[in-house]
Amino acid sequence: MKVLVIGNGGREHALCWKLKNDSKKPEIFCAPGNAGTAALGTNLDLVATDVEGITEWARAHRPDLTVIGPEAPLCVGMADALEAEGFRVFGPRRAAAELEGSKEFAKEIMKAAGVPTSAYAVFTDAEKACEYVRERGAPIVIKADGLAAGKGVTVAETVEQAEEAINDALGGAFGDAGSRVVIEDFLVGEEASILALIDGEHVVMLASSQDHKRAFDGDLGPNTGGMGAYSPAPIATDAVLEKVRTEVYDRTLAELKKRGITYTGVLYAGLMIDNGQPSVVEFNCRFGDPETQAVLSRWEGDIIPALEACVDGTLSEDLISWTAEPSVCIVMAAAGYPGDYPKGDEISGLAEAAEHAVVFHAGTALKDGKVVTAGGRVLGVTALGTDLREAVANAYTAVEKISWKGAFYRKDIAHRELKRS
Numbered sequence: 001m002k003v004l005v006i007g008n009g010g011r012e013h014a015l016c017w018k019l020k021n022d023s024k025k026p027e028i029f030c031a032p033g034n035a036g037t038a039a040l041g042t043n044l045d046l047v048a049t050d051v052e053g054i055t056e057w058a059r060a061h062r063p064d065l066t067v068i069g070p071e072a073p074l075c076v077g078m079a080d081a082l083e084a085e086g087f088r089v090f091g092p093r094r095a096a097a098e099l100e101g102s103k104e105f106a107k108e109i110m111k112a113a114g115v116p117t118s119a120y121a122v123f124t125d126a127e128k129a130c131e132y133v134r135e136r137g138a139p140i141v142i143k144a145d146g147l148a149a150g151k152g153v154t155v156a157e158t159v160e161q162a163e164e165a166i167n168d169a170l171g172g173a174f175g176d177a178g179s180r181v182v183i184e185d186f187l188v189g190e191e192a193s194i195l196a197l198i199d200g201e202h203v204v205m206l207a208s209s210q211d212h213k214r215a216f217d218g219d220l221g222p223n224t225g226g227m228g229a230y231s232p233a234p235i236a237t238d239a240v241l242e243k244v245r246t247e248v249y250d251r252t253l254a255e256l257k258k259r260g261i262t263y264t265g266v267l268y269a270g271l272m273i274d275n276g277q278p279s280v281v282e283f284n285c286r287f288g289d290p291e292t293q294a295v296l297s298r299w300e301g302d303i304i305p306a307l308e309a310c311v312d313g314t315l316s317e318d319l320i321s322w323t324a325e326p327s328v329c330i331v332m333a334a335a336g337y338p339g340d341y342p343k344g345d346e347i348s349g350l351a352e353a354a355e356h357a358v359v360f361h362a363g364t365a366l367k368d369g370k371v372v373t374a375g376g377r378v379l380g381v382t383a384l385g386t387d388l389r390e391a392v393a394n395a396y397t398a399v400e401k402i403s404w405k406g407a408f409y410r411k412d413i414a415h416r417e418l419k420r421s
């Protein structure tokens with residue numbers, strides 16, 4: 001069996017790792033991949049959004065299954081193109097991926113479906129947007145409508161900050177992605193991530209997790225793509241999960257269906273949970289990163305049957321089971337991330353770290369046979385433990401074995417849950 005994974009982040013290394021360990025022992029191809037995926041299969045010199053190039057590769061090499069990792073290829077219609085040629089694809093088509101590709105579309109669907117989420121308004125005119133913000137008051141949240149790689153959202157503490165964010169976005173700071181802004185009421189509570197597999201009809205929620213969006217300890221500093229995650233997130237209690245199933249997934253899928261849109265793949269709900277009531281912060285149309293590293297580490301048994309069931313419309317709960325052991329993923333990043341950062345620094349200690357944890361690669365590359373940095377988030381060091389405290393200890397033991405010039409990581413991943421337990 002041949003499996004093609006599209007993307008080059010930590011999520012894709014985790015997917016390749018899980019696929020590789022499947023009892024079907026598939027041959028793995030990753031486009032374009034990183035130094036981690038190169039060790040599990042063949043990296044292809046193709047850009048993840050190159051629909052033409054990837055389709056051509058598929059025609060020549062006939063993958064039995066293609067798993068699309070990132071949002072960008074999904075939003076340009078990678079799944080549509082491959083399916084049109086008869087290939088089996090895990091990931092939503094372009095119309096369904098709009099749930100992530102346009103925050104306005106996601107809000108409109110949620111509002112129509114009665115999904116709990118914050119009140120909002122959409123603007124293309126900065127003066128009108130600023131007027132709305134002055135009326136509404138702070139805190140308030142300003143979001144670029146389109147894909148902005150985790151950089152398009154400002155949680156404004158003051159009206160002045162909100163106005164600045166509006167002028168930045170509508171002034172072109174995010175290109176086309178920011179030509180419309182969504183302005184949302186501020187939600188209080190604690191965040192959690194739920195990933196669900198969907199086959200067009202059935203929904204199976206995966207183990208819960210919690211990401212850490214801010215760059216620095218104590219949840220300080222700028223928002224990032226995510227600095228670490230743990231699973232499960234006990235804040236997502238059984239009662240919360242039941243609400244997520246009925247009030248978020250069932251209602252959203254029903255509304256999409258009304259509009260003739262079928263969803264297959266992963267639908268990620270970013271939640272704010274306040275007093276046992278979840279509200280949706282955003283949808284992502286793919287596996288989260290770094291949540292996937294934590295969640296897939298706890299998945300027992302094969303993954304291919306569940307992914308194929310999503311393609312075939314035969315998804316059921318019994319295809320998936322979880323170890324009770326919690327997991328933790330610590331992201332190691334390059335100095336300067338989420339701003340500018342250097343590349344090409346040699347990474348040492350990977351073999352020593354692997355004795356304590358699974359080291360998922362994100363922004364890495366091979367240069368003269370050595371693993372070097374090639375992105376902002378460089379590694380996702382992931383460990384299990386008999387309890388959360390032990391998982392955290394195992395992950396940090398591994399992290400401390402790894403070094404390169406300017407490496408940094410948060411030292412407080414899972415702090416909320418550790419304080420509670």
Ligand SMILES: Nc1ncnc2c1ncn2[C@@H]1O[C@H](COP(=O)(O)OP(=O)(O)O)[C@@H](O)[C@H]1O
Binds near residue numbers: 141143187
């Ligand atoms: N309405 C809101 N209330 C409070 N915090 C929010 C709200 N919307 C977003 N945030 C914060 O900003 C982060 C990023 O927003 P999100 O909508 O997930 O955008 P993206 O992941 O595309 O950058 C969230 O994880 C959350 O911490």
Ligand SMILES: [Mg+2]
Binds near residue numbers: 270282
């Ligand atoms: Mg988000």
